[in-house]
Amino acid sequence: MNKDNINEFASFDEYLRQGEPSQKERAENWKTAIGLQAVDGLQPSAYLIDVAKRNIEGDSVNYLNWEDLRRALDWDIEQEKNFSYKGLTDDEKIEHIAKFISGIWQIHAFREGNTRTTAIFTIQYLRSLGYEVNNEMFAKHSWYFRNALVRANYRNIQKGIDYSPIYLVRFFRNLLLKDGWVLKNRYLHIRPTDDWKEQPRIGTPQVPRKLSSSTPQVPHKFSQHVETLVKCMGDTYMSSAEIMKSLGLKDRKSFSELYLNVALSENAIERKYPDTPKHPRQQYRLTPQAKVWKENNKGV
Secondary structure (H helix, E strand, O other), rough: OHHHHHHHHHHHHHHHHHOOHEEEEEEEEHHHHHHHHHHHOOOOOOHHHHHHHHHHHHOOOOOOHHHHHHHHHHHHHHHOOOOOOOOOOOHHHHHHHHHHHHHHHHOOOOOOOOOHHHHHHHHHHHHHHHOOOOHHHHHHOOOHHHHHHHHOOOOOOOOOOOOOOOHHHHHHHHHHHHHOOOOOOHOOOOOHHHHHHOOOOOOOOOOOOOOOOOOOOOOOOOOOOHHHHHHOOOOOOOOHHHHHHHHHOOOHHHHHHHHHHHHOOOOOOEOOOOOOOOOOOEEEEHHHHHHHHHHHHHOO
């Protein structure tokens, strides 16, 4: 073991002395594993030591082992080659793209700079699909992109944390549809403060829809899922269960991520108990601007 790696190896002792109980356990396991490599005359790489330290410090995203990397990457790419985007809405296209890129990143096929290389791969792939993209948004929001990938792949059942791909979807909505989601890391926190619970979306000017001559034209202000939700709601308060039933949905998680939370962020609906978001009798109704939009888009 060279001098630099000896120093890195010894640094595991710092975790054993001062780390949290879970860190101490992981540090002990890694120190043993790398120590056995040294006994066998094998030189642990700086990369392996870096992976060990990241795992000890709580890197909770699960990466595939090296033996499965090529098979997993080939399988994902083959599935994508056979996937047809024909007939999909923009929302569906973006949700699929986010899922595909999230899977590529999760495989961790790129040894050095996995997120950076995934970003470059994404740009090239989107160009092959006909999208005009560059690296500007990836450079400007690199930390958001990386953490959105983490949230899309992180789950901790004991702590009640599930996969959250919505943040990555919003990144791609900004990139491909010029949506106005505010891409700040504060909105990716698992348990954010009240000020950061709802990721805001800045309204962006868009081309008005073509309506009949008797209907005044108004700008398109809502994303596609929110439009669907607005159209199915009446003028009175409705519970989450009632809205889901009107939409014909059964998956509460998808409903919350793709419809309810987005509608709140876009100011399409408002809570009956705004100061108590988790009120047991919480209900929702259309905002005045959503009512105007609905009236002007009847029959569209």
